[in-house]
Every structure is written in structure tokens, then in C-alpha cells.
Amino acid sequence: MKKCNIRKNSWVLLLGKKSYVVRVKGEFQCEFGKINLEKLVGKRHGTEIKSHLGEKFIAVKPSIIDLLKKVKRKPQVILPKDASLILAKTGVNKNSIVLDAGTGSAFLAIFLSNYVKKVYSYEKRKEFYEVAKENIRMLRIKNVVLKNKDVKKGFDEREVDLITLDLENPEKIIPCVKDSLKSGGWMVVFCPFAEEVGKVVKSVEKDFTQIEIWENLQRKWEVSFDKNNNSHLRVNSFVTFTGFMVFARKK
Numbered sequence: 001m002k003k004c005n006i007r008k009n010s011w012v013l014l015l016g017k018k019s020y021v022v023r024v025k026g027e028f029q030c031e032f033g034k035i036n037l038e039k040l041v042g043k044r045h046g047t048e049i050k051s052h053l054g055e056k057f058i059a060v061k062p063s064i065i066d067l068l069k070k071v072k073r074k075p076q077v078i079l080p081k082d083a084s085l086i087l088a089k090t091g092v093n094k095n096s097i098v099l100d101a102g103t104g105s106a107f108l109a110i111f112l113s114n115y116v117k118k119v120y121s122y123e124k125r126k127e128f129y130e131v132a133k134e135n136i137r138m139l140r141i142k143n144v145v146l147k148n149k150d151v152k153k154g155f156d157e158r159e160v161d162l163i164t165l166d167l168e169n170p171e172k173i174i175p176c177v178k179d180s181l182k183s184g185g186w187m188v189v190f191c192p193f194a195e196e197v198g199k200v201v202k203s204v205e206k207d208f209t210q211i212e213i214w215e216n217l218q219r220k221w222e223v224s225f226d227k228n229n230n231s232h233l234r235v236n237s238f239v240t241f242t243g244f245m246v247f248a249r250k251k
């Protein structure tokens with residue numbers, strides 16, 4: 001497979017005692033000193049680079065999860081832990097077409113774009129649409145189409161594989177979802193509040209099946225070793241409640 005060299009202005013992840021996602025241009029300053037990023041231009045990913053204080057970093061290609069750290073966040077975003085459940089439960093793939101509303105900062109749209117063919121994302125507010133547009137431009141994402149439109153007026157696309165809703169009063173959008181989703185396609189509604197869950201479930205009962213409500217709890221663990229090299233595990237941190245997710249499949 002042809003290996004790509006690091007290009008000027010592209011993103012790299014500097015892996016060291018701490019990691020940083022940076023654009024390859026000029027100088028980058030961090031607590032470990034100054035790093036002349038111009039030295040990376042034309043080199044292979046995996047190249048070692050030192051700060052002026054001698055601290056070593058490896059410049060690797062950033063993943064979508066690394067790049068999402070650079071996204072400007074406006075309204076509340078859907079975190080990768082919840083977005084990943086969408087992939088796990090719906091099985092969308094590189095041939096899938098996705099509709100997403102509302103866009104917000106396009107955090108979810110950008111996450112999904114890494115796994116599917118195309119994401120059409122709808123945002124009614126001009127200021128958030130502009131933030132999302134800039135995020136997508138900055139990360140050079142090519143398969144997200146943004147629309148500055150109110151989804152209450154309906155989606156333009158038909159026969160899509162997945163529709164994600166992350167907006168207020170999602171139950172009011174269900175008729176539009178029904179018109180645009182293919183038979184067997186999935187709808188996923190993100191509900192921060194319990195009352196919304198009941199309203200969504202009521203509104204999909206007739207035309208949808210496999211209706212499930214999930215909350216995605218995660219705990220991070222760490223390991224330590226005693227003098228006999230026996231390992232001991234303990235919880236490092238856990239993510240608290242972020243919201244309910246209603247999954248439903250169109251009949």
C-alpha cells in the first residue's frame with residue numbers, strides 16, 4: 001500500500017507524555033517546549049520529532065476521534081460513547097445514507113461520516129449551521145452535506161438507512177422520519193429527558209418495530225502492580241448520565 005507523506009497544513013497527532021492534535025505549519029508551543037512542525041513536512045507518519053527542550057513526540061495520522069477534539073462546540077454534542085452505540089445497534093456501513101437533525105456543531109454528523117457513505121445534516125439556526133460548516137471545512141470532511149433548514153418541513157432525501165434526531169420535541173418529526181426512512185431502516189432519537197422518551201415511543205408504536213430504550217454507561221479502569229507483580233484493578237472514572245437513546249426500526 002502506498003504510504004502518504006506528511007503534508008504542510010495537514011493534521012497530525014503528536015504522541016508523547018501528552019498528545020496534541022496540531023496542524024503542520026510553523027511552531028507549536030506546549031508545556032514540553034517549542035516544536036518546529038515545518039520539520040515534519042514530507043516525512044512519513046511515525047516520524048519522531050523533538051521539542052527545543054529535547055522532549056520526544058511521534059507524529060502519527062490522527063483518527064476521527066482525535067480530530068473531533070478540534071471541533072468548535074456550540075450546543076450540547078453527542079459524545080463518542082453514545083454515537084458508537086448507534087453504529088453497534090444499527091449496523092450502518094460504508095454504503096449507508098444517513099439523515100441527521102439537528103446538526104448543532106456537527107459533532108455526531110462528523111463522527112458518523114467516518115463510517116457511512118453520506119450524511120445529510122439539517123440545522124434550522126443560521127449561527128449553528130455556520131459553526132458546523134466551519135468545523136467540516138476545517139477537518140476536510142467531504143461526505144457531510146449541511147442544510148440550513150427546519151426539519152419540520154420534511155427531509156429532501158428518501159429511502160435512507162438511518163435517521164438520527166437530537167433536537168427538542170422529536171416526536172413532532174416522526175411523520176417526516178417515516179416518509180424518508182427505508183423499510184428496515186433505523187431511527188435513533190437522543191432524549192436528555194425521561195418525558196421525551198414516552199412521547200417518542202408513543203409516536204412510533206404503529207409504524208416501527210424493535211423499539212428499545214438505552215442508556216450507555218461506561219466505567220474506565222486502571223491497573224496497578226504490587227511488588228510480586230500481581231495486578232490490581234480499580235475504577236479510574238465513569239461517565240455520568242448523558243441521555244436516553246430510543247432506537248426504532250421502520251416496518
Ligand SMILES: C[S@@+](CC[C@H](N)C(=O)[O-])C[C@H]1O[C@@H](n2cnc3c(N)ncnc32)[C@H](O)[C@@H]1O
Nearest residue numbers: 077078102104105106107108123124150151167
Ligand atoms: C443538541 S443540538 C445537536 C447536537 C449535535 N447532535 C452534535 O452532536 O453536535 C440540537 C440542534 O438542533 C437544532 N434544531 C432544533 N430544532 C430543529 C429543527 N426543527 N430543524 C433543524 N434543526 C433543529 C438546534 O438549533 C440545535 O442546534
